[in-house]
Amino acid sequence: MNKEFSVTYQFGFKQIALICFFALYAPILLLVFYSFNAGSNLMLWEGFSLRWYIEASENQLVQEAAMRSVIIAICASVISTFLATMAALGTTRTQPFKGQQIIFILINQPLMVPEIVTAVALLIFFAIIKNFTNYFGLGYLIAAHAAFCIPFAYLPIKARLDGMNLSLETAASDLYARPSMVFRRVTLPLLWPGIMAGAMLAFVISLDDVIITEFVKTPGQDTLPTYMLGQLRRTITPEINAISSILLAISLLVVTVFFLFTRKKY
């Protein structure tokens, strides 16, 4: 259609949008491109090679950090999704009840408070606990990650529940299914895509976290992001590009699957 007669046309908007998309992707693509650089200069192309990927994968510190990142992300996403599912079942499809607002505020609290504030709060709090218990393991990181992942897991599960009406469950109850049976055979299968979507969001959020991890970790407990942050102080080699690209690929994969799970059908 001629733009003169289009209802939606606005001068310059298309150009700004296209520049915006270009600006969003160009830096990331450049970073991925240079991770295949053969030379050790960050911005001087010396030919294609997988050298930095091999060096990163053979670096023991990177291996350990990657391992730790994955363990924390799996534990945090399982815990937060489990708790978020219960909370979502308790707060959706119900009459407004006493204290519902408090529950909403608490659940969304990690989204409202700047991460640096939560980070120093946890630094202080866990320092006190460490003093009393002498426990220095990964538990602190897992607890912190699981807590701030709850709102991210909660949102898609709540959205899914809001879209399910109670008629199927009522029908099952009318047919003399016990509540546990209704939950296992009707509610849970219908809710499953929401739960998976929530778990994936939580996984990506935990995997990518920098600030809270940086403050909560005991020395020697680097995850991939905090390892990279530490490396930025020294001379940077394209190894960081390679690690970034791998993390990027994992996030991209999980987000794509998430997108397919939650896609609206037309």
Place this chain on the structure above:
Amino acid sequence: MTRQLSSLEREEIRRKTTNNWLLSMPALALLLFAAAGPLVIVLIYSFLTAGSYGGVVWEYTTEAWFRVLFTRDIFDDTVSLSDAHLSIFWRSVQLSFMTTLICMFVGFPTAYYIATRPPTTRNIWLFLITIPFWTNLLIRTFAILELVRNKGVINNSLIGMGIISEPIKMLYTDLAILIGMTYVYLPLMVLPIYASMERFDFRFVEAGFDLYATRIKVLRKIILPIIKPGIIAGSILVFVPSLGAYVTPRILGGGKRMMIGNLIELQFGQGKNWPLGAALAVTMLFIVMIALIVYVRIIQKSENKNA
């Protein structure tokens, strides 16, 4: 609802409320333990005395709060405003404000463009906006670092085109932080504007054209007032994390160009003044809460107007 509830119905409501609370309890317990609860401890720490090697001594004082804005001369105890802190506060507010503004001017046309695509391609555009959103903040900041360094892509291509002869020094300046934060938080502006744009009914625009309005007038008088809540939501979503930014100014400001987040970290690291760090953290939290309250007020107001 004037009808008196029977005792049976009241019992039923009470049972359901208890049940809902029991289901939410484990999540709330974890959040209280590892997110919301420790914030109270920060408040307490801001009123304690700093230990000499980090940590605190359990003695009440308002010294930390005093030090947020003022400084005392070591020789003659004269009190003056703390220039270092004020300049960091000022930089944080200024940079966050400009980041929000730039994101608004780029984000609104982008959201508009996505929302006016046909439904099939619209989802793809939307997906393209969400990918950077879910990409690691550190990686995105790092990508900008490689762009703005002296021998980075921007300088090299400007020199290549003959526009400048010497590289512009961008890394470790406020400009670098501004570019970085705009880049990192832009999707947070586009998504809420898109959400309100998606429900926009373009028959209003047609009506406007029928009444001889120009495109600019249609934009100003019809589209902008209706999607205002989306723009405000986006602004808050960009402004709040910008103000609390830590990673971006640390990498692109190189430790010299600090924002409040870096100042807080400094007190817990080299500064070894935990109470001051805690007081600064509470201050930041306070500013963010004010921003959120203003946001809720504006949203309620526009809802009342529409209703």
